Amino acid sequence: xxxxxxxxxxxxxxxxxxxxxxxxxxxxxxxxxxxxxxxxxxxxxxxxxxxxxxxxxxxxxxxxxxxxxxxxxxxxxxxxxxxxxxxxxxxxxxxxxxxxxxxxxxxxxxxxxxxxxxxxxxxxxxxxxxxxxxxxxxxxxxxxxxxxxxxxxxxxxxxxxxxxxxxxxxxxxxxxxxxxxxxxxxxxxxxxxxxxxxxxxxxxxxxxxxxxxxxxxxxxxxxxxxxxxxxxxxxxxxxxxxxxxxxxxxxxxxxxxxx
Amino acid sequence: xxxxxxxxxxxxxxxxxxxxxxxxxxxxxxxxxxxxxxxxxxxxxxxxxxxxxxxxxxxxxxxxxxxxxxxxxxxxxxxxxxxxxxxxxxxxxxxxxxxxxxxxxxxxxxxxxxxxxxxxxxxxxxxxxxxxxxxxxxxxxxxxxxxxxxxxxxxxxxxxxxxxxxxxxxxxxxxxxxxxxxxxxxxxxxxxxxxxxxxxxxxxxxxxxxxxxxxxxxxxxxxxxxxxxxxxxxxxxxxxxxxxxxxxxxxxxxxxxxxxxxxxxxxxxxxxxxxxxxxxxxxxxxxxxxxxxxxxxxxxxxxxxxxxxxxx
Amino acid sequence: xxxxxxxxxxxxxxxxxxxxxxxxxxxxxxxxxxxxxxxxxxxxxxxxxxxxxxxxxxxxxxxxxxxxxxxxxxxxxxxxxxxxxxxxxxxxxxxxxxxxxxxxxxxxxxxxxxxxxxxxxxxxxxxxxxxxxxxxxxxxxxxxxxxxxxxxxxxxxxxxxxxxxxxxxxxxxxxxxxxxxxxxxxxxxxxxxxxxxxxxxxxxxxxxxxxxxxxxxxxxxxxxxxxxxxxxxxxxxxxxxxxxxxxxxxxxxxxxxxxxxxxxxxxxxxxxxxxxxxxxxxxxxxxxxxxxxxxxxxxxxxxxxxxxxxxxxxxxxxxxxxxxxxxxxxxxxxxxxxxxxxxxxxxxxxxxxxxxxxxxxxxxxxxxxxxxx
Numbered sequence: 001x002x003x004x005x006x007x008x009x010x011x012x013x014x015x016x017x018x019x020x021x022x023x024x025x026x027x028x029x030x031x032x033x034x035x036x037x038x039x040x041x042x043x044x045x046x047x048x049x050x051x052x053x054x055x056x057x058x059x060x061x062x063x064x065x066x067x068x069x070x071x072x073x074x075x076x077x078x079x080x081x082x083x084x085x086x087x088x089x090x091x092x093x094x095x096x097x098x099x100x101x102x103x104x105x106x107x108x109x110x111x112x113x114x115x116x117x118x119x120x121x122x123x124x125x126x127x128x129x130x131x132x133x134x135x136x137x138x139x140x141x142x143x144x145x146x147x148x149x150x151x152x153x154x155x156x157x158x159x160x161x162x163x164x165x166x167x168x169x170x171x172x173x174x175x176x177x178x179x180x181x182x183x184x185x186x187x188x189x190x191x192x193x194x195x196x197x198x199x200x201x202x203x204x205x206x207x208x209x210x211x212x213x214x215x216x217x218x219x220x221x222x223x224x225x226x227x228x229x230x231x232x233x234x235x236x237x238x239x240x241x242x243x244x245x246x247x248x249x250x251x252x253x254x255x256x257x258x259x
Numbered sequence: 260x261x262x263x264x265x266x267x268x269x270x271x272x273x274x275x276x277x278x279x280x281x282x283x284x285x286x287x288x289x290x291x292x293x294x295x296x297x298x299x300x301x302x303x304x305x306x307x308x309x310x311x312x313x314x315x316x317x318x319x320x321x322x323x324x325x326x327x328x329x330x331x332x333x334x335x336x337x338x339x340x341x342x343x344x345x346x347x348x349x350x351x352x353x354x355x356x357x358x359x360x361x362x363x364x365x366x367x368x369x370x371x372x373x374x375x376x377x378x379x380x381x382x383x384x385x386x387x388x389x390x391x392x393x394x395x396x397x398x399x400x401x402x403x404x405x406x407x408x409x410x411x412x413x414x415x416x417x418x419x420x421x422x423x424x425x426x427x428x429x430x431x432x433x434x435x436x437x438x439x440x441x442x443x444x445x446x447x448x449x450x451x452x453x454x455x456x457x458x459x460x461x462x463x464x465x466x467x468x469x470x471x472x473x474x475x476x477x478x479x480x481x482x483x484x485x486x487x488x489x490x491x492x493x494x495x496x497x498x499x500x501x502x503x504x505x506x507x508x509x510x511x512x513x514x515x516x517x518x519x520x521x522x523x524x525x526x527x528x529x530x531x532x533x534x535x536x537x538x539x540x541x542x543x544x545x546x547x548x549x550x551x552x553x554x555x556x557x558x559x560x561x562x563x564x565x566x567x568x569x570x571x
Numbered sequence: 572x573x574x575x576x577x578x579x580x581x582x583x584x585x586x587x588x589x590x591x592x593x594x595x596x597x598x599x600x601x602x603x604x605x606x607x608x609x610x611x612x613x614x615x616x617x618x619x620x621x622x623x624x625x626x627x628x629x630x631x632x633x634x635x636x637x638x639x640x641x642x643x644x645x646x647x648x649x650x651x652x653x654x655x656x657x658x659x660x661x662x663x664x665x666x667x668x669x670x671x672x673x674x675x676x677x678x679x680x681x682x683x684x685x686x687x688x689x690x691x692x693x694x695x696x697x698x699x700x701x702x703x704x705x706x707x708x709x710x711x712x713x714x715x716x717x718x719x720x721x722x723x724x725x726x727x728x729x730x731x732x733x734x735x736x737x738x739x740x741x742x743x744x745x746x747x748x749x750x751x752x753x754x755x756x757x758x759x760x761x762x763x764x765x766x767x768x769x770x771x772x773x774x775x776x777x778x779x780x781x782x783x784x785x786x787x788x789x790x791x792x793x794x795x796x797x798x799x800x801x802x803x804x805x806x807x808x809x810x811x812x813x814x815x816x817x818x819x820x821x822x823x824x825x826x827x828x829x830x831x832x833x834x835x836x837x838x839x840x841x842x843x844x845x846x847x848x849x850x851x852x853x854x855x856x857x858x859x860x861x862x863x864x865x866x867x868x869x870x871x872x873x874x875x876x877x878x879x880x881x882x883x884x885x886x887x888x889x890x891x892x893x894x895x896x897x898x899x900x901x902x903x904x905x906x907x908x909x910x911x912x913x914x915x916x917x918x919x920x921x922x923x924x925x926x927x928x929x930x931x932x933x934x935x936x937x938x939x940x941x942x943x944x
Binding site for chain 2: 638663664666667670671673674675676677678680681682684685687688691692695739740741742743744746747748750751752756757759760762763764765766767768769770771772773774775777778780781782784785789790803806807810834835836837839840860863864865866867870871874875892893895896899900910913914917920921924925928
């Protein structure tokens with residue numbers, strides 16, 4: 001279920017503008033990797049290239065290789081739609097489908113792809129996924145209510161349940177807690193800790209305490225200035241990054257002496 | 260591709276292809292439809308341009324002398340309609356946006372929009388049956404006491420079915436669209452500007468004059484031009500209300516009135532035959548070109564002011 | 572709170588017309604004010620004055636002119652309130668009151684035709700708003716009796732056909748513009764949709780006629796030609812409203828769907844469209860309401876007839892608006908029978924338009940998804 005990600009010499013362009021340059025990174029399965037760095041340093045852009053979501057933006061393109069257990073995501077003839085079924089994503093703001101009930105939201109990935117499923121199978125999947133997202137006990141009595149009626153933190157966990165219902169190998173999270181209150185954030189962080197048993201998790205965060213709490217490894221991205229491409233500065237064990245970084249810029253950033 | 264256990268296979272996605280192709284097709288249909296409108300009108304119009312009164316019985320001499328008074332009537336009626344509609348629609352829009360209680364604003368806007376729901380043929384019927392008789396005494400009065408102004412000269416119509424009546428009905432018909440646009444722009448006035456004006460001790464009218472009207476000027480202009488476009492093309496109300504003849508006159512109150520292109524087509528087309536049909540289509544082409552130009556100007560004004568979106 | 576209201580409430584009970592405050596404590600901030608109810612008294616006074624003057628005039632002609640009395644009364648009010656305010660409150664406040672009166676007057680002035688039209692249509696339309704009107708055509712009817720069934724059927728058929736042509740093209744075009752459209756083609760289409768919005772309805776009628784005359788010879792009048800003319804008018808409205816609705820769907824929802832490995836077309840069909848469907852349906856209803864009242868294009872392209880015609884592709888077809896027009900234009904004997912039918916048809920038409928408008932707005936209100944957070 002959980003796969004290893006290898007990125008080799010990756011450049012990301014928006015039309016002619018080079019947004020991220022020369023990233024090499026290896027992400028282990030069953031681990032949590034945090035991307036930190038200042039705003040605009042390209043960490044979200046880079047995250048999106050891991051499931052080809054950047055292609056939604058017109059003009060965005062990529063050079064280099066992203067290997068998931070050896071398969072190149074950017075190889076000839078690779079279908080981005082199939083990539084995204086293996087690499088799930090959770091977004092900054094919770095975005096359940098407003099026209100669907102909680103149950104349908106969890107089943108969205110299955111139903112939207114026109115896959116047939118018996119009712120008992122669907123019930124099992126809903127329960128499993130909501131259990132997996134620590135949401136089952138809170139919503140099991142109102143599965144047919146609209147998903148938009150939940151609180152922000154519950155909505156975000158619903159989105160996580162929706163992402164894991166299609167059983168991906170990798171779970172990408174783009175600042176999943178930035179729109180949530182501290183209590184909901186804690187619930188999500190606990191959830192990440194559990195999910196890492198089954199998935200390779202990559203999380204982008206602005207919150208360094210969060211990175212140090214949840215991640216095994218941390219990657220620090222930075223830019224030299226506006227208009228310059230973002231680069232991977234340092235990638236190491238989280239404890240090393242936060243206590244004993246090798247690069248000065250990393251130390252400045254994690255100790256708050258940045259800028 | 261490597262020999263991994265679950266290789267990612269490429270798949271030509273038929274659904275995507277069909278769907279995007281049909282979307283492009285539908286979009287192109289609009290291109291085709293508009294091109295067809297232009298081409299068919301031009302093809303049918305060309306014989307009329309060189310027709311004589313022997314070939315087409317509705318012509319007195321040639322096409323251009325036929326269409327001249329019609330163009331005049333069209334522009335004249337639309338211009339009078341604008342003279343009424345512009346100040347009134349600005350007034351209504353201001354009333355809704357800045358004078359009426361906030362809670363009522365949406366309801367009042369909806370009531371004004373109801374005017375747009377009345378079909379033009381009903382306005383025509385109302386124009387002849389109710390409005391024209393009602394204004395006869397006013398016209399008589401204007402003619403008697405202000406007859407020395409050329410506009411009010413001549414012999415006042417006994418039926419009230421004059422170009423002034425038709426223009427006023429037109430004004431009522433273009434009010435909703437103009438009001439809607441003006442209202443939208445006025446509501447977009449930055450609150451900071453309004454508060455700045457009020458903080459200087461301005462009365463409400465001074466605030467409107469200092470903050471709202473300058474901000475909404477281009478909106479007012481584009482509303483007027485769009486209203487003009489509507490008024491130029493409006494058919495039935497004019498065709499029914501106006502007692503028409505092919506003349507060029509600026510007198511507003513007499514029973515001898517210039518008619519408009521659209522109304523003339525509606526009245527003459529059902530009985531037209533042979534080249535007469537082509538003559539009428541050629542006048543329609545001219546109307547098309549005029550409204551096209553007017554709408555292009557309106558668009559240009561709207562585009563110049565990007566933050567105001569929604570020409571309709 | 573606006574300037575005038577603030578000023579009025581800040582000095583309650585102070586100020587009588589023509590003087591400085593007598594009752595309350597004078598302060599630097601209390602200038603001369605009209606009492607809140609003074610303008611209303613002026614209004615009543617002006618209307619009464621005007622009513623009396625018109626009453627005197629009416630003794631000569633015997634007919635009382637309500638509209639004239641009202642309009643003159645309001646004009647008198649505007650001047651009177653300006654004069655009072657000028658004397659008590661000064662020039663600036665007086666101008667403000669005058670403008671308030673004018674702006675309110677503009678609104679009332681616009682209400683006058685609306686009320687008049689509504690009253691006339693209902694009162695005159697009810698004369699023949701009976702069973703026979705809805706169950707018979709005008710075939711072999713001269714004088715009284717007869718109905719508008721053929722016109723109602725024709726309107727439904729032609730508007731329905733126009734909708735069948737316009738909705739797929741309009742909706743798919745808006746999907747193209749929002750989801751796929753880039754570059755020159757999209758900009759060109761946007762521009763042409765704008766151009767189409769401005770096509771005069773009679774020109775659409777001429778186009779449909781010219782199109783069908785090319786294939787079937789001159790003098791052709793068909794129901795389907797009327798439908799084509801209507802769809803030329805309807806397509807741009809459908810495109811505009813659907814485009815607006817599709818753009819309201821947050822991009823996050825599309826991304827969420829893509830991230831689940833859903834192809835683009837399924838994302839559009841199953842996420843974007845369901846989210847915006849209420850607004851789209853509303854737009855379509857309003858566009859139907861707009862074209863269902865069109866007279867000129869149908870007069871040109873579909874002609875008029877006295878008989879039932881269920882076949883869009885064969886022969887002339889009557890419609891409600893054209894029925895109104897022909898009943899008025901070709902009055903027989905007695906004329907009142909024809910005018911009564913015209914008004915009854917006008918009432919029917921307005922009711923249909925109102926129902927469509929109302930249904931559209933209700934759909935928008937009750938079925939719109941909530942983007943609750």
